[in-house]
Amino acid sequence: MTRKGLLFVLSGPSGAGKGTVCKALIETKFPMKVSVSVTTRAPRTGEQEGVNYFFRSVEQFQEMIAADELLEWAKVYDNFYGTPRSFVDEQLENGNDVLLEIDIQGAMQVKQRFPDGVFIFLIPPSQAELESRILGRGSETQESFNKRTSAARQELQKMREYDYVVVNDVIDEACRRIRCIIEAEHLQVKRNLHLVQSW
Amino acid sequence: MTRKGLLFVLSGPSGAGKGTVCKALIETKFPMKVSVSVTTRAPRTGEQEGVNYFFRSVEQFQEMIAADELLEWAKVYDNFYGTPRSFVDEQLENGNDVLLEIDIQGAMQVKQRFPDGVFIFLIPPSQAELESRILGRGSETQESFNKRTSAARQELQKMREYDYVVVNDVIDEACRRIRCIIEAEHLQVKRNLHLVQSW
Numbered sequence: 001m002t003r004k005g006l007l008f009v010l011s012g013p014s015g016a017g018k019g020t021v022c023k024a025l026i027e028t029k030f031p032m033k034v035s036v037s038v039t040t041r042a043p044r045t046g047e048q049e050g051v052n053y054f055f056r057s058v059e060q061f062q063e064m065i066a067a068d069e070l071l072e073w074a075k076v077y078d079n080f081y082g083t084p085r086s087f088v089d090e091q092l093e094n095g096n097d098v099l100l101e102i103d104i105q106g107a108m109q110v111k112q113r114f115p116d117g118v119f120i121f122l123i124p125p126s127q128a129e130l131e132s133r134i135l136g137r138g139s140e141t142q143e144s145f146n147k148r149t150s151a152a153r154q155e156l157q158k159m160r161e162y163d164y165v166v167v168n169d170v171i172d173e174a175c176r177r178i179r180c181i182i183e184a185e186h187l188q189v190k191r192n193l194h195l196v197q198s199w
Numbered sequence: 200m201t202r203k204g205l206l207f208v209l210s211g212p213s214g215a216g217k218g219t220v221c222k223a224l225i226e227t228k229f230p231m232k233v234s235v236s237v238t239t240r241a242p243r244t245g246e247q248e249g250v251n252y253f254f255r256s257v258e259q260f261q262e263m264i265a266a267d268e269l270l271e272w273a274k275v276y277d278n279f280y281g282t283p284r285s286f287v288d289e290q291l292e293n294g295n296d297v298l299l300e301i302d303i304q305g306a307m308q309v310k311q312r313f314p315d316g317v318f319i320f321l322i323p324p325s326q327a328e329l330e331s332r333i334l335g336r337g338s339e340t341q342e343s344f345n346k347r348t349s350a351a352r353q354e355l356q357k358m359r360e361y362d363y364v365v366v367n368d369v370i371d372e373a374c375r376r377i378r379c380i381i382e383a384e385h386l387q388v389k390r391n392l393h394l395v396q397s398w
Contacts (some may be wrong), residue, residue, distance in 0.1 A: 121388065127398040156395045164386045165394060177386055184383035187363045187376055189320065195364060196355045199326040 005092035006185055007114050008032075009100045010178070011107035012122035013155035014148070015133035017168045021122060022101040024175050032182070033091045035100045038064065041079040054084065072102065072109035083110070097182065104158050111161065118185050120178060121162035125169040204291035205384055206313050207231075208299045209377070210306035211321035212354035213347070214332035216367045220321060221300040223374050231381070232290045234299045237263065240278040253283065271301065271308035282309070296381065303357050310360065317384050319377060320361035324368040 012018055026034055038054040040061050049055055056064070061080045064070050073082030083100060091098045100110065107119060124130040134148045159165055164181050168174045185191070211217055225233055237253040239260050248254055255263070260279045263269050272281030282299060290297045299309065306318060323329040333347045358364055363380050367373045384390070 123395060130398070153398055156398055159388055159395060160392070162388050164383065165388050165391045166386060167394070177382065180379040180382040181386060183376065183379040184363065187365060187380060189358055189361050189364050192364045193359070195366070196322060196358060199329070199352055199355055 004191060005094065005096045005098065006182075006191075007088060007092060007098050007100070007110075007117040008178075008182060008185075009102065009107050009110055009114075009117055009119045010122060011102055011104055011119065011162070012168075013104065013124075013130070013152040015130050015137070015152060016122040016124055017133075017171070017174075018101050018122055021168060021171060021174050021178070022099065024171050025099070025178060028175060028179075030179060030182070032097045032099050033087075035083055035087055035098055038070070038073075038082045038084055039079060041081075071100075071113055072106040074103070074105060085113075104155050108158070108161065118164070118181065119162040120181060121159050121165045122168050122174065123156065123159070123165060125167050203390060204293065204295045204297065205381075205390075206287060206291060206297050206299070206309075206316040207377075207381060207384075208301065208306050208309055208313075208316050208318045209321060210301055210303050210318065210361070211367075212303065212323075212329070212351040214329050214336070214351060215321040215323055216332075216370070216373075217300050217321055220367060220370060220373050220377070221298065223370050224298070224377060227374060227378075229378060229381070231296045231298050232286075234282055234286055234297055237269070237272075237281045237283055238278060240280075270299075270312055271305040273302070273304060284312075303354050307357070307360065317363070317380065318361040319380060320358050320364045321367050321373065322355065322358070322364060324366050 010018055010022055022034065025032070036050060036052070036054060038056050038061065040056060040058045043049070043053070043055050047053065058080065061082065064082065064084070065073060069085055070082040071085045071088060073080060083102065083106070088098050088100070102110070110117060111119060124133060130152055131149055134152065135145065166174050166177045166181075209217055209221055221233065224231070235249060235251070235253060237255050237260065239255060239257050242248070242252070242254050246252065257279065260281065263281065263283070264272060268284055269281040270284045270287060272279060282301065282305070287297050287299070301309070309316060310318060323332060329351055330348055333351065334344065365373050365376045365380075
């Protein structure tokens with residue numbers, strides 16, 4: 001079956017485990033190109049250009065924005081982060097699936113440009129687990145904890161904008177569910193009308 | 200994750216292997232209720248009431264049609280075949296998935312009543328394989344062979360009315376794809392809005 005490349009966006013509230021699940025997915029050798037982000041922050045020890053990030057200056061980053069070369073971007077504290085459009089376009093044209101692991105704000109930007117993308121919302125198994133993960137990330141005060149949990153709760157309301165929801169209870173199970181979603185999307189009739197055309 | 204029962208319809212042209220795939224799916228112990236058809240034909244040796252078919256008289260069958268108790272029905276040669284609505288309704292209400300294995304005409308009738316059903320179109324791996332399977336079923340003359348292949352080709356055009364298409368190249372692979380479709384359908388956001396409502 002000839003496969004057309006599809007764009008999958010893995011997103012969800014902080015504490016859902018997007019990064020861990022994305023890493024586990026890559027390690028299962030699933031045939032999927034993972035987008036590499038552009039950032040203006042300095043490389044950390046061991047980080048490689050084009051592998052972990054594309055490292056650019058603020059001026060270069062702003063030129064990319066101006067030239068509409070980013071599918072989505074955000075400023076987090078003092079650094080810019082973004083998804084280069086060219087990589088995604090090239091991979092899809094070559095018939096490769098692409099996976100973007102981004103936050104909800106970024107996903108909503110991508111949806112505007114790629115309404116045909118497949119949007120997967122990753123959530124923790126329970127509210128208690130979400131709160132415990134937020135605590136684990138170090139909320140110093142009750143106030144900062146409340147602020148973070150309230151933000152996460154607001155983010156959860158964005159679920160309606162997505163196509164699929166995957167509960168991240170056990171990482172292997174979450175990966176298996178995501179692989180099923182990828183497989184099923186490729187089996188949709190609208191993506192396979194060519195199959196019987198010549199019969 | 201609380202599962203709501205979903206209706207899956209496995210259908211496709213003659214020679215696609217619907218019966219074989221359906222049997223293989225059941226044998227993998229996939230949690231799925233398979234609908235039992237009603238027929239007016241006489242039971243064959245070993246066939247059990249309520250297991251292979253519900254055996255009814257022509258009068259009883261016609262009463263079921265009149266009382267709108269059949270989701271779909273057809274007359275094949277001298278016998279009537281149909282899908283009882285009550286079984287499907289009960290299973291879905293109890294949260295069980297239901298699988299119907301029916302021909303294309305029947306599937307189109309079910310779609311009118313269950314637009315939320317998930318419609319899977321099973322096809323043979325190639326036109327040559329389709330023709331060889333039609334030959335294998337015993338087309339006595341060139342004329343009857345031509346008639347059957349032409350009918351199958353027309354049936355293939357109904358693919359557009361379905362949600363998914365599965366190529367039946369290797370039975371285990373076809374079953375795996377169908378299980379993925381079932382899993383992915385349950386992960387659709389629209390079926391899981393309750394998940395984070397109380398958070």
